[in-house]
Structure formats: structure tokens, C-alpha cells
Amino acid sequence: MSDACSDLLPAAERELLLRLARDSIACAVSGAALPNVDLECLPPTLTKPRACFVTLTERDSGALRGCTGVLTAHLPLVQEVIRTAAETALHDPRFEPVTPGELDNLRVEISLLTPPVPLDAERPDDIPRLLRPGINGVTLIYYNYRRATFLPQVWEKIPDPVEFLDRLCLKMGLPPGVWREPGMEVEVYQVEKFCES
Numbered sequence: 437m438s439d440a441c442s443d444l445l446p447a448a449e450r451e452l453l454l455r456l457a458r459d460s461i462a463c464a465v466s467g468a469a470l471p472n473v474d475l476e477c478l479p480p481t482l483t484k485p486r487a488c489f490v491t492l493t494e495r496d497s498g499a500l501r502g503c504t505g506v507l508t509a510h511l512p513l514v515q516e517v518i519r520t521a522a523e524t525a526l527h528d529p530r531f532e533p534v535t536p537g538e539l540d541n542l543r544v545e546i547s548l549l550t551p552p553v554p555l556d557a558e559r560p561d562d563i564p565r566l567l568r569p570g571i572n573g574v575t576l577i578y579y580n581y582r583r584a585t586f587l588p589q590v591w592e593k594i595p596d597p598v599e600f601l602d603r604l605c606l607k608m609g610l611p612p613g614v615w616r617e618p619g620m621e622v623e624v625y626q627v628e629k630f631c632e633s
Contacts, residue, residue: 445481449481450546453482453514453517454544454546454631456471456473456514456517456518456521457518457521457544458521460517460519460522461492461542463522465526465533465536465539466536473514473515473518475512475514481513482512482513483512483513483514485510485513486516487509488505488506488509488513489503489504489505489506489547490502490517490520490523490545490546490547491524491545491546491547492525493542495540495543501531501538501542502524502525504520504527504528507549543632545630545632546631547587547589547627547628548627548629549573549627550627551625552623552625554621555623555624557622561616563616563622564597567601570592572588572625573588574586574600574601574604576601576615576620577621577623578619582608582610583608584604584607584608585604586603588626588627589629601615602615
């Protein structure tokens with residue numbers, strides 16, 4: 437956990453978001469309407485807009501089964517989690533949609549993002565040195581029309597900063613090394629993550 441995530445959600449609010457995410461996934465894969473929540477009955481921490489990602493992994497293998505989210509929040513957090521959970525289950529372009537038979541083998545993880553800040557690098561070759569592996573989520577923005585991000589959790593699989601940036605370029609549909617070119621902006625953020633037991 438990063439020092440930038442000082443306003444951590446209480447355990448009861450984390451559990452509520454995880455339950456709503458799971459309910460949303462179950463509804464989405466069965467074609468039912470997504471859960472509806474009464475914002476007036478919820479604490480302010482859940483009704484303020486906040487960017488988030490929902491990650492699904494297989495319980496038995498630990499394999500990734502989907503991960504989508506938003507870098508800019510447009511909805512109250514609780515509604516963003518409900519929408520993103522359904523989106524992850526059905527529309528991550530890397531995977532087939534989740535089926536009802538998979539639900540019991542899925543683990544849900546939610547990542548709440550801090551507001552992004554530009555990485556202050558004088559030269560492109562300074563960027564890898566300024567990143568904090570395991571702490572920073574990284575977003576690359578190319579001429580303000582292409583963007584891609586890796587959550588801090590991705591450092592566990594790609595610990596080298598140069599490879600991390602190269603793979604992020606590939607995710608964006610660009611060749612490795614483009615992060616060094618003019619027109620590329622780098623933003624960093626941290627996350628508060630929590631998952632089902």
C-alpha cells in the first residue's frame with residue numbers, strides 16, 4: 437500500500453463494494469439488470485466520483501480472467517464499481533465473456549486510484565529511474581489521443597522499469613521504446629486495492 441492512499445476505506449465499505457461487484461458480475465453474465473443502489477443511504481466515501489479498476493482472477497490457478505476500469509471517474513464510486521465489474525466480466529477484449537459456470541472460481545479485486553500526477557522527468561531516459569516499482573501505476577498518453585495504463589500490481593510480473601514501459605507501449609498498440617519520443621506524456625498514480633478472501 438502506498439503512502440499516497442491515506443484515506444483508506446473502512447472494512448465494511450470494502451466488503452460492500454466487493455459484494456456489489458460480485459452481484460454485478462452475476463447479473464451481467466445471466467443477462468439480468470445490474471444492482472441498483474440508493475446513494476442517499478451510503479457514506480460520502482462511496483458516493484463521490486473515484487476512478488477504479490476491477491480485476492478478476494481464477495481462484496484455482498491465479499490466472500488473470502479480466503481487468504478493466506476508468507482512469508477518470510464520471511460516476512459515484514459505488515456505481516463505477518458496479519459498472520466496471522460488469523464491463524470486466526463481459527467486455528475485456530483479451531478474454532471471452534465470463535460464463536455463469538465460472539462464477540464460483542473467480543476472485544474479485546478492486547483497485548481505487550488516486551488522482552494521476554505528471555511524472556516530472558527532464559529527459560526521457562530519466563523516466564525509468566523516477567518510477568517506483570510496486571507503488572506507481574503508470575499511464576502513457578501519446579499525443580493526447582492514445583493512452584494505456586498498468587496498475588501497480590503489474591510490477592509483480594514485469595519488475596524492470598524499461599521493460600514495463602516497453603510493454604505499456606505494446607498495450608497501446610505502439611512499438612517498444614516509443615515512451616522516449618516527443619509527444620508522450622507519463623502520469624503516475626497509486627492504488628488502494630482489496631480483494632475477496
